[in-house]
Amino acid sequence: EVQLVETGGGVMHPGGSLRLSCVVSGFTVNTNYMNWVRQAPGKGLEWVSMIHRDGNTYYADSVKGRFVVSRDQNSNTLFLQMSSLRAEDTAVYYCSTTTGEFWGQGTLVTVSS
């Protein structure tokens, strides 16, 4: 059975840093294209980042230079390192396969002073 479980969300001050994790079971994280997608409260889905099978990474303009996506084959985990956090980064963050077939349950990040 495929499962994606995100952890690491919480309340942060503007300018702070946070690392989200997405533990994957049922397939190997480094053989799939993997996305981070976020959803601000009451708003729509926003693509954040993707890591290609070959390790190349891609980012939305809104997070470029502040967020870094990575993965660890040993723990089969996807990560999102977020820095210079802003109020507008407040959202539920989901990891998913880029195909959209599998999603985690999401983890809430709140950036507030």
Added chain:
Amino acid sequence: QSALTQPASVSGSPGQSITISCAGASGDIYNYDSVSWYQQHPDKAPKLMVYDVTKRPSGVSSRFSGSKSVNAASLTISGLQTDDEADYYCSVFTDNYITVFGSGTKVTVL
């Protein structure tokens, strides 16, 4: 890449059919075969309903069907049921590995 445009809301009565449109800027939807549709119930993760414009994942009802024309992609829900009431999002996966989501449509079953 700008967000794809969807109607804010669509409604229908049980048993009816409804169609949700998804338009890209400058007709760029036409260029993509990687159009997907998601259903999202409140406080739940999105669920893939259609991918590659017309394909359905295993387990998704045949009442959900996708199509594409020159200027827009569409999701049709036939035989509308109360559980279909949810938010729906289209998306495209672009040649430069960016996923673009639509603005979202709230479906109400009257």
